[in-house]
Amino acid sequence: MESKNKNNHPIHTFKSDLDIELEWSKLEQKLEVRDKKKRRMFIWYSFGAVIGIAFFGLMIFSILHKIPNETNVDTSKIAIKHTNNMVTYDQQIENKNPFHELRNSTIIDQNPVNSTFKIFNAQAHNENTHQAPSGQTLMYPKTDLKNHFPEINADLVNTIESQSTPLFSDELKATFLTDDIQAYNINNEKQSENVHIPFHSSLEFLPTTLELIPLNSPKIEFDGIDVKNQYDHTPTHWLQMSASLGIYSTSSHLVEDMTDDNVKTLQNKIEGLDTWRISGNYNLHLGHRFYLGFGLDYTRLTQIQNYTFITTDNTEIIDQVIEIYNTNQGISSKVTGVKNQVSTYQRESVRYQSLSTTGISIALSKIFKINNHNLILGANAGKTVFTQAFGQYLYDGVSRDFGDVFAHSNNNHFFGFSTLYAIPLSGKWAMHSGYQYLYYSQKGDASSRYISHTHSLSLGIHYLIH
């Protein structure tokens, strides 16, 4: 901003009469009160931070170590149950692996009668059902408000030097997500039988983000630093870009799948290899610190998915030898019949895949200033306009390629709201924490749709690189 320089104006050097001692004593009292407040605030923040860390730690621990009761199936205790007996003849039934993605299979059978079992209705396992939790986890749109306002940290540690605006910030971020996923079959008349409400949780770690902060991005007001600084940055519109690169890890647990009696539990652990994201936002300042943003982003993830299925099957075996006994005449007789047997199988599969999404979003935000802190409230909505997955999976021990498995799932949309509270720390550091709710709907295939409610807590630290 250009201005006439009138530093040599005679009024600039004019000194008003002032009782220095009296005014200093008043000021000193105010400073003492302020210092006391600061100490009190520090204690409260420390207390809050400790509580927060404990909460995060507990939640993370519970995710990593505690599987809900329904999934704690102790396979060693499950044996085949014997029911009806009818006299027929012996028969051996072949074992067949019904799953497409199994690398190894472990059948646990504690029946004293040594036999193998055919798994009926094996194809009843809906692959989409299995893919849903992982697919959901991967396809979450990134709508953090911070992406629209990365410069907030420049403002938090606002200095006169910062008027020259740092170009990049380095970020540490950890996010905890908890989801409830509902899935139902649109075409199935008996929808109630096809609804499952699993527990799904994930932990995401995205350590490195580079953000390009445009010079004309808005500044958050910061008392008393620089009048020009404060009022220079009220652009009506600006464009900003950000890119992130990192690794992530997430795990999910499906408590109970009621769509299929055969699959009682499912564990799904995903190990992320890498993730990268490029996004751009066109932002409009509507006045009174209301901001409207239009975003476009491309995200790509590479991951290894480790599935563990625990399936239970009811098997009817005809002509099974039930009992052998000897008569008084020394004749050996066999009693055969039909047995209903319940078997539990634990299988594991591994998928190596990359997924990419392209999404558009719109966000409306309002920034509030609370003392020197900043609170951002926002609402956002968007749509995934293109998704794609490609990679390899194992089929009968043979590695095979698959592609575009999510190409049909273009009818995904989301909306949510988020809060972000940013606190300046010393120097160039700033801390932020936030809560975000996200409703996400994903069309799995022609007949099913998955709906998730995501509650996300985040805690991050920013460091400015000038």
Add this chain to the structure above:
Amino acid sequence: MENPSSTVISKCLKGDRKAQKMLFQTYASALLTVARQYTPVNEDPLDTLQDSFIKIFDKLHTFDEGKGLFISWCRRIVINTALKKLSKQTIFEVIPINEVTESFDEYAITDMEDIEHILKLIEKLPDGYKQVFCLYEIEGYNHKEIAEMLEIKEATSRSQLSKSKNLLKLWLKSVDSYLLYNIQ
């Protein structure tokens, strides 16, 4: 006015009261002049001065000696603190005055007595008038910048400046101005 030494600044940053008092003693008088120019009529410039010094001590670590004088940095803080106290509604208050068309520049400021006289008159300008007048005439901001700072229209800034000049000229020309100046 020279910048304070780095020793004084570092001591102030550590909360050393003696160093803070030294800083206050050096700059308070000059900054009170600024506070008088920008503090709204119903507020006490001394309160503005104290609030400003608290901010100065808080944000001292952000002062960059290479980017200007310490007093200029402090002036901006005082101005900003005073403007925060300004109710935007009062800017649009219209004070009926007799239109005077002469240029304010005719009144050259020659000595300290003139400055004191003018400052007294500026202090008595209605809110909105005096802030616009000082930002334009003393600080050197243009109307666009003032409009952004006070969140008003550019035309309003021009109008306020014009009216403030007219009012000051009226006071300066008036015989009663001397009386007004002496009424506290």
